[in-house]
Amino acid sequence: MKPILEVNGLSKRFKAHQALKGISFAVYPGEILCFLGPNGAGKSTTIHILSTALQADAGEIRFRGTPVAQETNGLKRSIGIVPQDLAIYEEISAEQNVRFFASLYGLKGKELQERTEEALAFVGLSDRKDDKPKTFSGGMKRRLNIACAIAHQPEVIIMDEPTVGIDPQSRNHILDSIRQLREQGATILYTTHYMEEVEEISTRIIIIDHGEIIASGTKEELKDRLAGEKLYEIVVDRTEGLNPDELYGISGVKQVRAVDNLLRIMTVSGIDNLDQIIVHLMQSGIKIQHLTSSAASLESVFLQITGRKLRD
Ligand SMILES: Nc1ncnc2c1ncn2[C@@H]1O[C@H](COP(=O)(O)OP(=O)(O)OP(=O)(O)O)[C@@H](O)[C@H]1O
Ligand SMILES: [Mg+2]
Known part of the structure; x- marks a missing residue:
């Protein structure tokens, strides 16, 4: 199977700190690839580069074989990013938030409205769609953050620690949603530092630490190979x-x-x-x-x- 996303030799330095030391990996269609690593490992830096919010010092990213530098528009439409820091507007309604982000990806008219409603229903926020996020719990904000990233039905969904600091109910809702998105055909790259989540949803794992990939495989392979x-x-x-x-x-x-x-x-x-x-x-x-x-x-x-x- 051909990878949907390929990352080759990605490096990033912040002043004296080498945050990414030339990492390479591939994401294959239909997988839930978990990027597991402790604080400061380089997970968000990788995702910021994938989302084009940050420029790498070196390395290449290919989407379906084409270097992304050559097709940024196609890439934007095909990828949905759920950032670690919430990217929602507190002062407009949940529905307006989702509409805004989906419209950035080119949706309009009837399609925009339908996809917005679907995304809100998907994250379990239909009944709160007219409320402003400032009245939401942390878990609800996280779910809205996800709705904003998936309304345009991207092929690849990249989530940066979407369950940090939320209640168990929202967390379970999010993990279920991720499995469901995969069943609907999406490919998912999911970063976390929670082992239990990796155990629960991953189809493959990449362990990253100090800007380097130190191991990868399915959870069974990792446990088998490393524990012996x-x-x-x-x-x-x-x-x-x-x-x-x-x-x-x-x-x-x-x-x-x-x-x-x-x-x-x-x-x-x-x-x-x-x-x-x-x-x-x-x-x-x-x-x-x-x-x-x-x-x-x-x-x-x-x-x-x-x-x-x-x-x-
Ligand atoms: N804008 C920045 N300026 C300077 N240093 C940065 C910047 N962004 C990240 N770093 C540093 O790069 C390293 C990797 O950070 P990154 O945010 O990618 O880690 P992470 O794996 O996402 O961690 P966490 O689990 O805490 O979110 C850290 O040492 C961090 O301090
Ligand atoms: Mg991070």
Whole structure:
């Protein structure tokens, strides 16, 4: 599959501070690509450059293969940006806000009105459309910020930490909306420093720190590759008659613990040995009642590659 957006060697320096150190990545159609990184990692700088609000010192961005420097208009219409700092007008109604932004993207007349109403309904603000954002909660403002960016139905939606500091209900609403936008065919680039959100919505992850990409992959790949260990938790009818030595004989098995009817087997990830473990249990006359396989958490992955916790 061809990428919808390609970023090559993007660099940005603010005085003495090198905020981006030549990052490269691609965004593929239909994915929810999560850009995960702590404060100051360079997430917003990347997005400001993608939105053309900021100029890079070096690097190239291609949209559907064409350098964006050559087709800014097409790009504007195709991308919707939800900025980290709210970009809404407090003194005009929610509806007027959405109409204003959608009209900047060239919508007018009946289409403008329909898309505005759709966007407001989508973020759950139809009943507050005539109210001014200054009367809204933080979560409602965030949702309006999103409506303003998606009313023109862009192919790519870029969101910069849209759930920071809001109530759980608005947060869930936003995460659901993102999944829905993807189902409707949009491609999403989503920045966050919340692991739980990445766990919940990402189809792929890029971890960025100090202006560099330090890891990327699906959450399963990241956990598998970086943690190097996997845990099988197997509930069995009994553990008597089990010979741990034979389990240790299976390739990849590092540790076997039995507590009551729960068997915990730590194994090297990347080695397919579950079949052999199951066969061994069956041959010992032990019945499996439940089995789960879990990789290390994203938090531990981050800790391992950076030596720090994400929220330090
Ligand atoms: N306009 C600016 N002038 C000077 N330094 C800047 C500017 N914008 C960003 N920086 C610096 O560049 C680095 C990256 O900032 P950026 O805003 O991209 O981080 P971020 O990953 O979005 O962080 P956060 O999670 O806090 O939003 C930081 O060290 C920041 O202080
Ligand atoms: Mg930021």
